[in-house]
Amino acid sequence: MQKTIFVLLDACRWDIGSANAGYLEHLVEVGRAAKYQVRGELPSMSRPMYETLMTGLPVSVHGIVNNQVCRRSLHPNLFSLCRSQGLVTAAACYFWMSELYNGAPFDPLSQRFQLGGDGDIQHGIFYWEDLYPDSHLYADGEFLRHTYDPDFLLLHSMNIDYWGHQRGSDSREYAAAAGAAMEHLARLLPAWMDEGYQIVVTADHGMNALGHHGGPTWEQRTVPLYVISPLCVPGRYEEEEVSQLLIAPLVCRMLDLSRPQGMLRESSLPGLEAPGPRP
Numbered sequence: 520m521q522k523t524i525f526v527l528l529d530a531c532r533w534d535i536g537s538a539n540a541g542y543l544e545h546l547v548e549v550g551r552a553a554k555y556q557v558r559g560e561l562p563s564m565s566r567p568m569y570e571t572l573m574t575g576l577p578v579s580v581h582g583i584v585n586n587q588v589c590r591r592s593l594h595p596n597l598f599s600l601c602r603s604q605g606l607v608t609a610a611a612c613y614f615w616m617s618e619l620y621n622g623a624p625f626d627p628l629s630q631r632f633q634l635g636g637d638g639d640i641q642h643g644i645f646y647w648e649d650l651y652p653d654s655h656l657y658a659d660g661e662f663l664r665h666t667y668d669p670d671f672l673l674l675h676s677m678n679i680d681y682w683g684h685q686r687g688s689d690s691r692e693y694a695a696a697a698g699a700a701m702e703h704l705a706r707l708l709p710a711w712m713d714e715g716y717q718i719v720v721t722a723d724h725g726m727n728a729l730g731h732h733g734g735p736t737w738e739q740r741t742v743p744l745y746v747i748s749p750l751c752v753p754g755r756y757e758e759e760e761v762s763q764l765l766i767a768p769l770v771c772r773m774l775d776l777s778r779p780q781g782m783l784r785e786s787s788l789p790g791l792e793a794p795g796p797r798p
């Protein structure tokens with residue numbers, strides 16, 4: 520098992536994300552990363568898709584049907600699965616993750632820093648303003664990584680979503696926000712790879728030209744997935760869309776976690792190395 524960093528770029532649509540991911544695309548070109556086109560689940564909204572990404576379950580099963588459902592997750596998730604195996608979890612992310620995996624409702628004045636807690640996210644730094652700078656978010660993540668040496672670390676930035684809502688997916692501001700997030704990542708990826716981390720970069724949903732997401736159109740649901748891991752043969756797997764439900768089981772396999780009931784088998788993801796022994 521190698522430690523894993525999960526980067527969630529909120530609302531980073533497939534085409535705009537890809538068009539601004541110079542360094543990640545380079546890693547695909549030189550055979551260091553695998554890239555997939557992901558067909559996102561519905562509704563293409565944040566809180567439901569956070570739960571889908573972390574549990575591998577569709578909304579009709581996990582019940583977080585829109586952003587207003589404010590409660591803790593009822594299902595095994597990547598954080599709780601890690602904790603049950605004695606692995607260390609950490610996250611720098613939007614406060615909805617705290618509500619889903621540590622408890623709701625979130626109190627910003629007392630719960631911004633949850634370090635050494637007993638929630639599913641053992642070490643968390645949470646923000647609640649959508650314009651919390653991505654630059655600070657990635658620095659928060661580095662603090663968690665250096666201080667607590669987590670086995671599973673989630674970094675979740677929000678500025679792409681913010682600018683998409685403000686100006687729409689065709690705007691220079693949305694593209695610039697995607698490019699800026701990718702630049703932050705490019706500064707971090709070489710060190711992460713040198714230190715042997717497995718890395719997953721993806722999004723919860725996309726964005727349309729009107730500045731909305733939630734529906735079933737291609738623009739609102741299609742997102743990229745980049746994977747750096749010995750489990751994934753580097754290359755481009757973009758011809759056919761893969762299900763977003765495969766991301767949680769992929770991370771389970773990366774971390775040697777037993778796949779809970781209801782989670783799909785990751786084996787339908789193209790480009791996987793042959794499975795080793797697992798429970």
Ligand SMILES: [Zn+2]
Pocket residue numbers: 530565680684732
């Ligand atoms: Zn949004």
